[in-house]
Amino acid sequence: MDFNVKKLACGAGVFFTRAVQFTEEKLGQAEKTELDPHLENLITRADSTKNWTEKILRQTEVLLQPNPIDHTGARIEEFIYDKLDKKLPSRTTNTELLGQYMLEAANEFGPGTPYGSTLITVGEYQKRLGGAERDLLQASAVGFLTPLRNFLEGDWRTISKERRLLENRRLDLDICKARLKKAKLAEAKAAAAPDFQETRPRNYVLSASASASGWESWDVETDPGVSEQRKLLSEEADKVSTSTCGHSLRGICACLKLLFCPVQMRLQAEHELRVAQAEFDRQAEVTKLLLEGIGSTHLNHLRCLQDFAEAQATYYAQCHHHMQDLQRELSRCANSISTPHSAPVVCPDPVSSAFLSGPPSPGASVSSLSSQRPLAMEQTQLPVTGTRKAKVLYDYEGHDGSELSLLADELIIVHTVPGMDPDWLIGERGNQKGKVPVTYLELLS
Secondary structure, three states, X not given: OHHHHHHHHHHHHHHHHHHHHHHHHHXXXXXXXXXXXXXXXXXXXXXXXXXXXXXXXXXXXXXXXXXXXXXXXXXXXXXHHHHOOOOOOOOOOHHHHHHHHHHHHHHHHOOOOHHHHHHHHHHHHHHHHHHHHHHHHHHHHHHHHHHHHHHHHHHHHXXXXXXXXXXXXXXXXXXXXXXXXXXXXXXXXXXXXXXXXXXXXXXXXHHHHHHHHHHHOOOOOOOHXXXXXXXXXXXXXXXXXXXXXXXXXXXXXXXXXXXXXXXXXXXXXXXXXXXXXXXXXXXXXXXXXXXXXXXXXXXXXXXXXXXXXXXXXXXXXXXXXXXXXXXHHHHHHHHHHHOOOOOOOOOXXXXXXXXXXXXXXXXXXXXXXXXXXXXXXXXXXXXXXXXEEEEEOOOXXXXXXXXXXXXXXXXXXXXXXXXXXXXXXXXXXXXXEEEEEHHHEEEOO
């Protein structure tokens, strides 16, 4: 307990000294050691990196999880599973939950009714969209959010700690400089001060000695009474001389002490300044090495940003593909309902087995859905007449020899074949020819 009290008192004293020193620096009453310009630029760059990384991380979390309550709960859940060293289970997205509610409502209203069958169709596609969203969340958390959070909670804390140590070393160096300056002023003042303590005793001793010498010059036989008086006076002069010499020696020692004390203080201050300067330089090098690592951090964040953009592009491409398929399914349902003398209308149920293994590839989805559509949908065919140019929007890998593989941004020639599925066109690229999905193309005039 006594040790803690002493430590607390010492800490309070250091804090008070630092506060006074900071105040004097702000008021211009104390000397402040300036850092190296290169180090100052590194510190400014690091502070900017930290501030913008925090903003990007926070806004990305808001983008991926708009509800602050859900976001807080997700962070708490991640923290608990991380402490338990267990894998975080996949969370059901809001879109998946909406699709599940639609499927349950369809079962309640009746799958054979037009409303119920449409709810089933839309609900299945909502679940597909939710699956794609979950993939985006997982990819973004692992490839983008986690590296940013690791920088703020790991590397930046180390940099901040070393910067605080550097600031303390700078303050210690400034204190040593001020102490040396005071010691030099005290030494100069002591060297310029006159020595009043030995002036009078020296003159007094010389006077007493001269008096004694003067008495000794008299003739003893000439005046016996004077001789006796001279003897008594000589003894008194010896006593006075001895007493004054003692006082003179003590005065000289005091003067030497006052003279050498500032010198000793100056030497001690110079030694402390050299030690403080060496510690400051060493800490400045350590801090500089850590701050120069910000460049590597930028490169790492650049790769993470590219992965995040790629995950977003994949997600939006999947969403676009799913919504195109959903629109075609709803158009089929509307056309079937408007056909007279038709059987009870039930919209075709998308292949549910695809959801058990995750979202299907765009080509597989188009193939599976197009195989279920009757050939009576010629009224929904894309109005392509003759031969036209088309720009490929996304990469596409052909599943068999009848399909043509595509590369994004390339231009191909497309045309239709009578009786062909409206979701497909015939594409030509040089000597290559094959079927291509319409959703992967942008027809040019």
